[in-house]
Amino acid sequence: MRTAPPCGDAALMRQTGRDWADWCALLDAEGAAALPHPEIVAIVRDKYAGGSWWSPKHEVGNERLRGLRAVGQSRSGSYATSASRTLPIAAEAAHALFTDEAARDGWLGVAAPVRSAAFPKSVRLAWPDGTIAAVFITAKGSGKCGVGVEHGKLPDPETAAALKSFWQTALDRLLAAAQPDARTIEPQRANHAEAAFANFNDIVA
Numbered sequence: 001m002r003t004a005p006p007c008g009d010a011a012l013m014r015q016t017g018r019d020w021a022d023w024c025a026l027l028d029a030e031g032a033a034a035l036p037h038p039e040i041v042a043i044v045r046d047k048y049a050g051g052s053w054w055s056p057k058h059e060v061g062n063e064r065l066r067g068l069r070a071v072g073q074s075r076s077g078s079y080a081t082s083a084s085r086t087l088p089i090a091a092e093a094a095h096a097l098f099t100d101e102a103a104r105d106g107w108l109g110v111a112a113p114v115r116s117a118a119f120p121k122s123v124r125l126a127w128p129d130g131t132i133a134a135v136f137i138t139a140k141g142s143g144k145c146g147v148g149v150e151h152g153k154l155p156d157p158e159t160a161a162a163l164k165s166f167w168q169t170a171l172d173r174l175l176a177a178a179q180p181d182a183r184t185i186e187p188q189r190a191n192h193a194e195a196a197f198a199n200f201n202d203i204v205a
Helices: 009-016 020-029 037-047 055-065 091-099 101-107 157-177 187-204
Strands: 079-087 114-118 122-126 132-139 145-154
Touching: 009 020, 020 037, 079 157, 091 101, 091 114, 091 122, 091 132, 091 145, 101 157, 145 157
Parallel strands: none
Antiparallel strands: 079 145, 114 122, 122 132, 132 145
């Protein structure tokens, strides 16, 4: 089933000089349907000057318009979800809230040990179902950073939707914990997060 591309024709035309019909025709001519993701991105970036940021969007948009990929679905058939927040703390402090077990347990509420970490930019958490939650931290000037979570290799869109709700709530708890005057996480936030995760368990059970 065809789904909407990641941006509209007008935005794509402004940035690349081509609309989706043009890009789909170019990628068809390159045999993109039989090529792996990195090779398609490289073709768009290097041969057609698609740009490093826009090149992956061309590939995703082409596959959605061809009915080869649903929203949130990877080319392998699995699904992914994401969530992000801006925190009022430095990247180094945010990194510690993910890598320090006691600090992480205080806001996440799930036993998800660190699989790997690169200070202060990224953390990979091993989820109970065997999937990985990848955390990316970006400094945004003095005393502020952006935190994004990408959780992939999920079996279906229902699981992806449940985990998106969970991560949005969990990051709200993290944001509360990161406030300068934070002492404890507000009980109503914790209860909301537990309810979201209970819903996730119901879906994947």
